[in-house]
Amino acid sequence: MLDQLIIGFDRALRTVFASAQTVRPVPGGSLPEAELSPGERRHAAALMRVNHVGEVCAQALYQGQAMISHDPSIRSALAQAAQQEEEHLAWTERRIAELGGRKSLLNPLWYAGALGMGIVAGKMGDAWNLGFLAETERQVEDHLASHLEKLPAGDAKSWEIVEQMKQDEIVHADTAVRLGAAELPLPVKLAMKAAARVMTGTAYYV
Numbered sequence: 593m594l595d596q597l598i599i600g601f602d603r604a605l606r607t608v609f610a611s612a613q614t615v616r617p618v619p620g621g622s623l624p625e626a627e628l629s630p631g632e633r634r635h636a637a638a639l640m641r642v643n644h645v646g647e648v649c650a651q652a653l654y655q656g657q658a659m660i661s662h663d664p665s666i667r668s669a670l671a672q673a674a675q676q677e678e679e680h681l682a683w684t685e686r687r688i689a690e691l692g693g694r695k696s697l698l699n700p701l702w703y704a705g706a707l708g709m710g711i712v713a714g715k716m717g718d719a720w721n722l723g724f725l726a727e728t729e730r731q732v733e734d735h736l737a738s739h740l741e742k743l744p745a746g747d748a749k750s751w752e753i754v755e756q757m758k759q760d761e762i763v764h765a766d767t768a769v770r771l772g773a774a775e776l777p778l779p780v781k782l783a784m785k786a787a788a789r790v791m792t793g794t795a796y797y798v
Contacts, residue, residue, distance in 0.1 A: 607651045608699045612682035615675075619683065620752025625690070632744040637693025638796045639739050640750060643757065644684035645696045645795040646732060649706035650677040653728065656710020657721050666718055666771055670725075673764045680760070683753045690749070696795045722773035727781055729765035731788060733758055 628636065654674040658667050688695060696702065713724040736758040743750050776784075 607648055607678075607681070608703050612678050612685055614679040614682040616679055618686060618753065619756040620749040623749050623752065626744070626746040626748060628744055628747060632747070633691050634693070635742075636744055636747050636750050637688055637691035639742060640684050640687045640691065640753075641693055641696055642792050642795045643736070643739065643754065644681065644688060645699065645702050645791065646735070647677055647681040647684060648696075648699050648702050649791070650674070650728075650732075651681065652703045652706035653710040653713075653725075656707045656712075657714045657725065660711060660714025661718055661721060663718050666722065669767050669771055673725075673767065676760050676764070680757050683757070687750055687753055697798055698794065702791065702795070719772055719774040720776075722768040722771050723776045726765045726768035726773040727776050727784060729761045729768065731781075731785060733761045733765065735788065735792065736761065 651674060654670050654677065658670045658674070661667050661670065685695065709724075714721050716724075736754050739754050740751060740758070743754065
């Protein structure tokens with residue numbers, strides 16, 4: 593248990609304060625930088641900051657769920673998904689820097705909140721744990737789809753990143769369902785959406 597706490601604390605520090613790494617090439621990395629107005633660059637950077645916060649939360653969520661689950665297949669699936677989410681973290685961080693933006697000042701708070709949610713979900717049992725994961729990924733997919741429409745029309749580099757992230761989230765949700773995810777009650781889904789709106793609305797500015 594002590595080893596898990598030490599590993600978890602180290603992962604939290606690296607997620608919040610260190611630069612993430614990616615194995616796959618950054619989507620759109622070879623595309624030329626678009627000619628964006630200052631306002632468009634600020635808007636695109638803010639949207640990518642929101643997406644970066646979502647990946648910070650994903651790392652914490654997966655960590656919390658993996659700490660509780662005792663099923664090796666579920667822990668393996670969570671670890672694989674977390675690896676791809678770390679790549680998303682690297683992609684969005686790089687794109688924020690390219691656009692001249694900054695990461696959210698509240699990342700430690702976002703991480704702590706999501707970690708707590710992951711632990712609570714894990715304690716409810718693997719079926720509900722996976723159900724929470726599947727619903728989270730579905731909502732993230734919808735959120736990313738909306739960002740594809742909100743990004744400046746010429747910002748192909750950001751668009752490619754968000755599109756690949758969306759495709760990965762679909763796979764994560766399908767994996768959770770395949771492993772036995774339970775369907776969450778409607779009030780829980782609505783509460784998750786409300787919490788996400790608060791997070792995304794705040795992260796756009798802070």
